[in-house]
Amino acid sequence: MNKPPASNSFTGATTLREHVQEAEAKGFDHVDTWVFDLDNTLYPASSRLFDQIDAKITAYVMQRSGLDGLSARALQKYYYRRHGTTLAGMMSEDGLDPHHFLAFVHDIDHAVLAPAPDLAAAIARLPGRRFVLTNGSRRHAESVIARLGISELFEDIFDIAAASFVPKPDAAAYDAFLKLHGIEPSKAAMFEDLSKNLVVPHRLGMRTVLVTPRDGEPEGLERLTSATDAHGGPHVDHMTDDLAGFLSALALVAAD
Incomplete structure (x- = not known):
């Protein structure tokens, strides 16, 4: 029997005003392309x-x-x-x-994920283009975003096959993605749960956001394999445990 879906909420104690202040300080107002990792980024690691x-x-x-x-x-x-x-x-x-x-x-039980209407609304308000960039398969990504209720919000899913099976954090994976979609990295933002996967985007000029678990929530297994993935660094422009709230703030800043 399937377990009931876990909450997909990233909501923490940070207020929308505080998110807006952070977003303005980090300079996201020039961003017109929004790139999201999939696993443990668009849904919380606590979903398991x-x-x-x-x-x-x-x-x-x-x-x-x-x-x-x-x-x-x-x-x-x-x-x-x-x-x-x-x-x-x-x-x-x-x-x-x-x-x-x-x-x-990827033959797994995606039913542990529940719809995420707050996240969907926040992504929908982002101006410009939106993509999923994942080391997983397109089929898995499609299953995840369908469960979250955000399938219609992305222009494309760039999966490991599209990258000729060269995974992030290899620079070739990002180069292939950017070239395929004609993306100017200096006008793009990347959201990831693994710090190491933000090194190349930062070097290319993208705004980088590390999505972390909330206090008391378990770390994703990938993050636990390396201490460098459990925290930020000079290649991380911002860290958040509230993806929906942070994206809502970005949409407000971009609309000003």
């Missing part, structure tokens, strides 16, 4: 959706390698740290068919 994917990746590594659970888990995280994603590592070192892998690991 990505935990399902993580477990499926471990199961896949076990089946392919013949290793026990602990050894397969260690190999999985070795691939992740060395290559950026487990998929990239297995493709590079084991000749993996990426399509079979993605179909297996």
Whole structure:
């Protein structure tokens, strides 16, 4: 039996006025393209959706390698740290068919996500173009945004296949995305839950926002694999645990 959907709210104690002040200070008024990571960004890590994917990746590594659970888990995280994603590592070192892998690991229960009307309203108010840029598959991304009720708000989903299976944070993934859609990075903003995935966007001139869990909420498993992903840095322009509230503030600033 499916568990009831978890709350998708990012709402914290920060007021809209405070969000507006932060948005103005960071200079988002020039932005006309809004780029969002998918997992643990458009929905909170507390939904545990990505935990399902993580477990499926471990199961896949076990089946392919013949290793026990602990050894397969260690190999999985070795691939992740060395290559950026487990998929990239297995493709590079084991000749993996990426399509079979993605179909297996994204065969999960998306019903844990509930509609997010506040987030939908905030994204809808953003002026300009909106995209999803993910290391996952298009099918998975479509399932996620459909559950959240935001499918009609994005111009396109740029998935790992569109990036020729080169994952973020590799610069080639961002370059392919920007070139395909004719995006000027100096007029774009990137929202991510992994700090390392904001290094290249910041270097390209994009505004960068790190989406973090609320106090007391669990960290996403990807963030826990590296201490550098648990905090910001010089490549992070802003951090928020309230994505809907922050986006609402950006829309107000852009409308001025």
